[in-house]
Amino acid sequence: MQRPVTDRPGLQKHGLVDALVPTVTRKNVSNKNHQDSMEIVHKTAFPPYSITLKNSQHNEQRTDRKLVEHLILEWKNKNGFELDITGRFGHEKRILIFANNETTFEELFDQHKPSWNINEVQDELKITYPPLIKLTIMHSFINKPLNLVRADFCSLEQVKKLMDTGRISIGHMKNTLKQYHPPAKISKCMKCFSHHHNTKECSSQVQLCVRCGLNHPFNNNCQNEIKCVNCSQDHYVGHLACPEVRQIGQNQKIKRTHLLINQEQDQHLCYVFNKQTFPPFPSSPIQQQNHEDF
Template sequence: MDFNDDSSSNPCLKPGFQTPGANKRLRAADDNTTESQTRIIYQENLISNNKISHNQRQSIQQNDFPPITIEFKSMNNNNDRKLIQELIKEWETKNTKKLDVIGRYGFKNVLLIFARNITTLDELLDKDKWPTTINGAEYTIKFPKILPEAYSIVIKDFQITWNETEVTDDLREKYSSLIKLTRFVTRDGRSMNIVRADFNSSKQANYFIKQGEIDINYMKLYVRPYFAPIKVNKCRKCFKHDHFTSQCTSPPVCFRCGQQHSLEGGCNNDIKCANCEQQHFPGHPACPVVQQRRKQIAEQQKVNQAQLLIKQQQYQTRYNHDPNTFPHLMNNSNKAATNMCLNATISPSRTTTNQSYSAIAKSRSSGGNENIEQLMMALSSSINQQLSSFIASISIQITEVTKKMNANNDKLLNIENQIQESIIPAIIELSKIVDNISEHKDKIKAFQSIQTSSYTEFIQQFFKNDQPAKHQNTKFNQNRQVRNLTHTFLD
């Protein structure tokens, strides 16, 4: 029997309850998981730690646990029922205790063992309790990477200057079931003075929760239960978060790049979320779609809690009539007839009545206060839900308006660039052409006016110098002047 240390060295906590095994995409051998790279985001919880811890343990008892994988070193022809039967027998022989497990064959014919309760899971996680062989065959065990949240606690006042690895090594000398310490970080990546301690035994985690503190180098640090983030469902075909895999009608897409292509040869494309198209795998806690979905689930849980509180308040305010405690009132006709009987027994009956009434009034007053508190909590939860939905709708509207404003700004910038690059230079050229045309027209007019004036002066001077004799023939003189003038113009 061998143990695969790679499978259990860095287990991650169970982010929620297990999804059904039907319609799940088979994991290829080269698939990469990013569960160990997920950062922890600190979330405050307003409900009592003890109450949630009890409910948390009850919910874990009612749901499936992650499987333990058994891979045989040699070929095994037995069916899964026979192998599980032999495992239970050999376990009982070695540990004098019968296992409460179920199992089946999984991918590549590995045997998957599922614990039916958290006590059995604690025993299965103990390496020393496993038999050497199962049905005479050697095997290798792979413990789950994802453990329920009941196997972890939160340690407060863990200083930022402390190294988690060094403190883990120191604590393992005292608490051998400790696996690792993981520091909480804020959404902007800043480290916090809170860490999560993971154990391979729920008994050890419950012990620290009951104590309320843990001893680290003689320092008492407060602890509280760890509550995993809200589980967001994810389709195994299209990797959307609004439906189950069995309800999906879309074609399967690649987990890595979010595109539709053959998955046989793997994928070398860049990592791209199928929901938000950012550089991370689908379902990552930093995905805006996942964060929005978690907010919706949290709001729905608040609504359900408010409805339960209101129903509880309605049931508690119902009045149960008890005639012995509160007798019927008498009519005026028989009041006088019963005065003598009442006077005879007035002392003990009055004392008893006063005591019972005071006790009932006290209990009803205390119950009324509780009812008022519950009603206030329910109303506040309902108001918070309405405010959250209103804020979400306002945020969506603001986002849409911002998108439209950005689009309009881009259009205006494009128009401005076109005006600067094309329209203004064309207007300048047109103005130059118009100026040139106007200057040319002015020159032509000036030239024409100069020629006209010169011709007029010439004609006047000609007629003045070439004046004919009075006694000559007028018609002959006129003809001669015209001929001379014509020759002059032609010259």
């Protein structure tokens, strides 16, 4: 049996044993190492966050444990969430923060403040992909930044190559991409709520209710069941779940796809001069005389 850790020479002499390591046997050491290894694997399941410390004497005197404790306390006071993190000093006055679970990792990840500068990425991508025009961060309907970026190119051939690979390289990282379809703009008549003409072109003599689709005195207190006038389902007119709205949106996507195909064909179209196809203009008498002189 292996000697207890406390029997190792040099530790008891300085009085560090009780503060550093407990007295354990070989069996306990094996179990402890297994638990520690599992804990380390768990703690490193997420990439660390790097925090650059200000050059102050107060920060230099504090240990990484104290800084982590201060971060946990400040975060809880300001955001009402207690972080489960582990931290240690890194390179050049940086402290690495490791999230111990997925909830903490997502809490630290602020989607409203991207960790990269879109202008810097755009300049870098223009070197690799010269046809790139610009990058645009996408936003939701409530103007919240999404984890999506739209890339506009001036070359359909470049877009086709990227779509075939399904990846775009940004530095040493390869990001997944997919074709962008702008939201379908489906108009409707505000009188009969048809999607096939506008209000000025409507020939209906009555104003239908947007809630129930019936003809009754207009007011905002209609208590009838919600019913779409176009598909008779239980949703308001123009809802994205409406089969007619979805069909119109699908038709618009097909038209845009055909338009892109035609534009790509026009870019590669080569004109061959043919005298039969493009006959010369009839010459004037003066031009004929000059031609005979030569």
